Amino acid sequence: MVDFKKLSDCIDKKQKEFIERLRHAVEIPSVSAEADHRNDIFRMIDWTQHELESLGAKCEQIKNGKQEMPDGTVLDLPPVLFATLGNDKSKKTLCIYGHLDVQPAALSDGWDTDPFKLIEKDGKLFGRGSTDDKGPVMAWINAIQTLQEMKVEIPINIKFVLEGMEESGSVGLDDILIKHKDTFLSDVEFTCISDSYWLGKSKPCLAYGLRGLCYYCIEIAVCQQDLHSGVFGGTVHEGMSDLCWLMSQLIDADGTIKIEGINEQVAPVTDEEIELYKKIDFNIDDYRNDLKAHKLVSDDKVKILMNRWRFPSLSIHGIEGAFAGPGAKTVIPAKVIGKFSLRIVPNMEPKAVDKCVTDYLNKLWSQRKSPNQFKVYPTKGSRPWLADYKNPHYQAGAKAIETVFGTEPDYICEGGSIPVTLTFQELTQKNVMLLPIGACDDMAHSQNEKINITNYMDGTKVLAVYLMELGNCSS
Amino acid sequence: MVDFKKLSDCIDKKQKEFIERLRHAVEIPSVSAEADHRNDIFRMIDWTQHELESLGAKCEQIKNGKQEMPDGTVLDLPPVLFATLGNDKSKKTLCIYGHLDVQPAALSDGWDTDPFKLIEKDGKLFGRGSTDDKGPVMAWINAIQTLQEMKVEIPINIKFVLEGMEESGSVGLDDILIKHKDTFLSDVEFTCISDSYWLGKSKPCLAYGLRGLCYYCIEIAVCQQDLHSGVFGGTVHEGMSDLCWLMSQLIDADGTIKIEGINEQVAPVTDEEIELYKKIDFNIDDYRNDLKAHKLVSDDKVKILMNRWRFPSLSIHGIEGAFAGPGAKTVIPAKVIGKFSLRIVPNMEPKAVDKCVTDYLNKLWSQRKSPNQFKVYPTKGSRPWLADYKNPHYQAGAKAIETVFGTEPDYICEGGSIPVTLTFQELTQKNVMLLPIGACDDMAHSQNEKINITNYMDGTKVLAVYLMELGNCSS
Ligand SMILES: [Zn+2]
Ligand SMILES: [Zn+2]
Ligand SMILES: [Zn+2]
Numbered sequence: 001m002v003d004f005k006k007l008s009d010c011i012d013k014k015q016k017e018f019i020e021r022l023r024h025a026v027e028i029p030s031v032s033a034e035a036d037h038r039n040d041i042f043r044m045i046d047w048t049q050h051e052l053e054s055l056g057a058k059c060e061q062i063k064n065g066k067q068e069m070p071d072g073t074v075l076d077l078p079p080v081l082f083a084t085l086g087n088d089k090s091k092k093t094l095c096i097y098g099h100l101d102v103q104p105a106a107l108s109d110g111w112d113t114d115p116f117k118l119i120e121k122d123g124k125l126f127g128r129g130s131t132d133d134k135g136p137v138m139a140w141i142n143a144i145q146t147l148q149e150m151k152v153e154i155p156i157n158i159k160f161v162l163e164g165m166e167e168s169g170s171v172g173l174d175d176i177l178i179k180h181k182d183t184f185l186s187d188v189e190f191t192c193i194s195d196s197y198w199l200g201k202s203k204p205c206l207a208y209g210l211r212g213l214c215y216y217c218i219e220i221a222v223c224q225q226d227l228h229s230g231v232f233g234g235t236v237h238e239g240m241s242d243l244c245w246l247m248s249q250l251i252d253a254d255g256t257i258k259i260e261g262i263n264e265q266v267a268p269v270t271d272e273e274i275e276l277y278k279k280i281d282f283n284i285d286d287y288r289n290d291l292k293a294h295k296l297v298s299d300d301k302v303k304i305l306m307n308r309w310r311f312p313s314l315s316i317h318g319i320e321g322a323f324a325g326p327g328a329k330t331v332i333p334a335k336v337i338g339k340f341s342l343r344i345v346p347n348m349e350p351k352a353v354d355k356c357v358t359d360y361l362n363k364l365w366s367q368r369k370s371p372n373q374f375k376v377y378p379t380k381g382s383r384p385w386l387a388d389y390k391n392p393h394y395q396a397g398a399k400a401i402e403t404v405f406g407t408e409p410d411y412i413c414e415g416g417s418i419p420v421t422l423t424f425q426e427l428t429q430k431n432v433m434l435l436p437i438g439a440c441d442d443m444a445h446s447q448n449e450k451i452n453i454t455n456y457m458d459g460t461k462v463l464a465v466y467l468m469e470l471g472n473c474s475s
Numbered sequence: 476m477v478d479f480k481k482l483s484d485c486i487d488k489k490q491k492e493f494i495e496r497l498r499h500a501v502e503i504p505s506v507s508a509e510a511d512h513r514n515d516i517f518r519m520i521d522w523t524q525h526e527l528e529s530l531g532a533k534c535e536q537i538k539n540g541k542q543e544m545p546d547g548t549v550l551d552l553p554p555v556l557f558a559t560l561g562n563d564k565s566k567k568t569l570c571i572y573g574h575l576d577v578q579p580a581a582l583s584d585g586w587d588t589d590p591f592k593l594i595e596k597d598g599k600l601f602g603r604g605s606t607d608d609k610g611p612v613m614a615w616i617n618a619i620q621t622l623q624e625m626k627v628e629i630p631i632n633i634k635f636v637l638e639g640m641e642e643s644g645s646v647g648l649d650d651i652l653i654k655h656k657d658t659f660l661s662d663v664e665f666t667c668i669s670d671s672y673w674l675g676k677s678k679p680c681l682a683y684g685l686r687g688l689c690y691y692c693i694e695i696a697v698c699q700q701d702l703h704s705g706v707f708g709g710t711v712h713e714g715m716s717d718l719c720w721l722m723s724q725l726i727d728a729d730g731t732i733k734i735e736g737i738n739e740q741v742a743p744v745t746d747e748e749i750e751l752y753k754k755i756d757f758n759i760d761d762y763r764n765d766l767k768a769h770k771l772v773s774d775d776k777v778k779i780l781m782n783r784w785r786f787p788s789l790s791i792h793g794i795e796g797a798f799a800g801p802g803a804k805t806v807i808p809a810k811v812i813g814k815f816s817l818r819i820v821p822n823m824e825p826k827a828v829d830k831c832v833t834d835y836l837n838k839l840w841s842q843r844k845s846p847n848q849f850k851v852y853p854t855k856g857s858r859p860w861l862a863d864y865k866n867p868h869y870q871a872g873a874k875a876i877e878t879v880f881g882t883e884p885d886y887i888c889e890g891g892s893i894p895v896t897l898t899f900q901e902l903t904q905k906n907v908m909l910l911p912i913g914a915c916d917d918m919a920h921s922q923n924e925k926i927n928i929t930n931y932m933d934g935t936k937v938l939a940v941y942l943m944e945l946g947n948c949s950s
């Protein structure tokens with residue numbers, strides 16, 4: 001096993017070089033949502049391939065299809081970058097997933113500095129992608145480079161799957177992974193994803209669960225065209241009135257889901273889980289203050305965390321077809337589409353949830369006795385993901401964290417979905433782990449995204465130790 | 476009195492010339508909502524001034540102020556055109572209001588022909604402004620021109636108030652009218668506005684009432700920034716849930732307003748009114764079919780017409796701050812603003828309505844026990860307008876219609892508001908009448924706006940006879 005002190009020193013000495021690497025990555029504005037930047041994604045992938053090849057990796061760009069943009073133009077999808085480092089049959093193989101595209105960003109959105117320059121300030125590195133997900137991808141490269149320069153033998157084979165469309169729905173990725181189930185992915189023993197965040201600002205963690213998502217539309221059609229409320233108000237049954245009533249019946253004032261049959265599908269909470277939740281380092285007042293929310297649904301830490309990860313939640317997102325602008329418009333919308341979704345948890349299955357939701361709304365609708373046309377339908381469903389956090393793979397992650405931070409990680413879940421996690425688990429049938437390196441206040445997807453220099457450097461150390469620990473791992 | 480047969484023949488002979496006049500007007504794209512066309516409004520006003528001067532009118536362009544557009548650019552507002560024709564102290568003075576600006580229009584919106592060319596097809600004149608409101612303004616000019624060419628003495632003085640911003644909220648008009656209350660408007664005995672439509676396609680009418688409008692916002696603030704439902708769903712009280720519930724309590728499934736104290740403010744319906752409504756030529760099946768509505772709130776003609784004109788109605792227009800686009804977005808909005816309005820009728824006063832609405836919602840909110848921040852406030856209020864349709868002024872309008880069409884007009888109201896109507900009534904303290912010449916299917920504000928050639932020509936005749944009838948009118 002490599003001496004950690006020596007490893008840590010080597011990494012610290014290279015801080016400037018590692019920051020330059022991230023600077024280079026951030027300066028390529030690889031925004032996947034904007035057609036103008038499509039070429040920058042290709043550039044970002046080429047540049048990353050070059051970095052990986054410098055480590056001796058064998059790279060392959062897997063062609064993806066075409067994408068039709070909302071305005072009708074057709075763009076080439078960026079390829080998925082497959083890289084292989086090491087091909088020793090006696091070693092196990094780790095698959096690392098990351099993404100090279102970023103969310104849109106502009107100074108005019110309220111950034112304090114140019115989002116596509118890496119700005120160092122107060123121990124933080126500001127820039128779009130600094131934490132999501134270019135920082136973690138560069139940290140993997142830093143870790144491997146350091147081990148190589150220390151002439152340490154990495155005890156595993158490493159594969160990378162790096163995509164350029166994550167922030168736009170990972171278009172094409174699942175198809176490519178499915179096609180490579182029996183080739184590139186066939187020998188994968190572990191998958192590790194560093195594309196999430198610590199629960200707080202100081203305590204590292206490992207994540208073993210993600211909620212799934214069931215998204216629904218309720219359509220109410222009144223007539224052919226939008227009507228002027230002055231001319232027609234009082235003569236038609238208005239769709240907004242029906243829709244508001246239906247949506248008011250989804251949850252109680254306290255957030256309890258009123259849809260029959262939903263809560264019954266949730267796996268019972270075990271005592272062991274409660275103990276695990278109790279141990280988690282989480283300050284509920286900080287959480288509320290960060291949100292600037294007036295009050296949370298509970299003051300109890302375990303209840304709030306379980307509400308985020310362990311129980312389903314229902315959110316009403318908005319209405320398509322109604323007036324949504326500023327000011328006053330006196331329209332009676334011809335057709336409105338209410339949108340809401342449920343975050344689902346084990347043992348909920350999207351199909352069973354769909355049935356409860358549509359049955360419930362159909363029943364409400366028949367009570368309403370409105371002459372309007374009504375439709376309710378799911379638009380997408382993804383299952384929750386749950387990994388065995390007692391798997392030796394997690395122990396390797398935990399050991400790496402203990403080595404670097406001197407503390408056990410918290411075992412947490414994420415409330416949102418990272419669909420590729422489930423894809424890797426299902427295709428490899430092996431353990432998948434989420435190993436975040438950024439802090440909870442990194443502002444991914446928001447203005448002034450950053451990664452702390454300490455998180456970037458300690459993250460590089462954790463990843464390096466983790467790679468070494470995997471050698472002792474009998475999954 | 477002029478011989479109607481002779482007048483009618485004279486007008487018919489000039490059909491080509493009158494259509495050319497309207498063609499010229501339509502070809503000036505005086506769109507008030509679009510900065511690019513601001514200069515066209517000035518051109519349209521200059522051209523109309525020239526037409527009026529050819530009739531011998533004394534014209535004055537009353538300077539209006541500046542307008543800040545949503546993008547921050549500042550535009551000059553077009554002047555209001557005042558014209559005076561005749562100054563005989565022994566005659567009464569009629570004030571005619573009309574507008575020279577139009578709604579936006581483009582081929583790409585779905586027009587079958589260029590909206591800024593007057594296209595004659597199947598007895599219809601298609602073009603933006605053909606019926607709203609260039610057609611009626613040109614019909615006034617046609618009428619006066621014909622009487623002059625027939626060497627008939629017009630028994631009244633005529634004043635015109637023609638504006639260029641009606642389709643953009645009549646910016647500045649009220650101020651200008653108020654300033655001229657004791658000068659230009661001081662001797663006005665009657666005001667006539669031809670800027671609305673028949674109730675159907677064949678029966679002419681006079682309108683004596685307009686509903687007022689009270690518009691409200693309900694604001695619910697949850698936290699500082701929009702939240703991701705995966706990460707935060709289940710921990711905060713969601714604003715959309717509060718808002719949908721509040722808005723579901725505004726009206727019943729059958730459209731009854733649930734806000735306490737509103738229905739009590741409505742003036743009792745008299746037997747005479749019911750008789751007037753019963754006589755109105757209105758086919759409820761045609762109305763429903765034109766809307767392509769699945770069902771109306773009633774199958775009874777009088778009930779439907781009273782719901783449009785004689786009773787208040789409440790419409791929920793939409794929500795600002797929530798997700799309103801196509802597709803699926805998993806946002807928990809930080810702050811949502813629900814928008815709804817009431818159309819109000821005599822004897823409702825905006826202030827009293829505001830109090831009922833805010834009291835009712837405040838009471839609901841205290842029942843809700845939500846920790847979110849709540850606010851309800853009115854954004855605008857306009858009073859209903861009601862004229863005395865037994866006034867001799869209306870008899871002059873009715874006689875003109877009987878002379879041209881051989882039938883009594885229907886006496887109707889409009890459900891929407893034309894705020895300038897109330898301004899004229901309040902400033903002159905004299906009778907105001909709405910005398911439409913276009914048909915209900917003229918598609919003002921929509922694609923393929925038209926006026927039927929018969930409506931344009933018969934309208935010109937009605938206006939000419941009305942001008943003559945006013946001579947016998949002791950208001
Ligand atoms: Zn990411
Ligand atoms: Zn992201
Ligand atoms: Zn108009």
Ligand SMILES: [Zn+2]
Nearest residue numbers: 607642919920
């Ligand atoms: Zn109009």
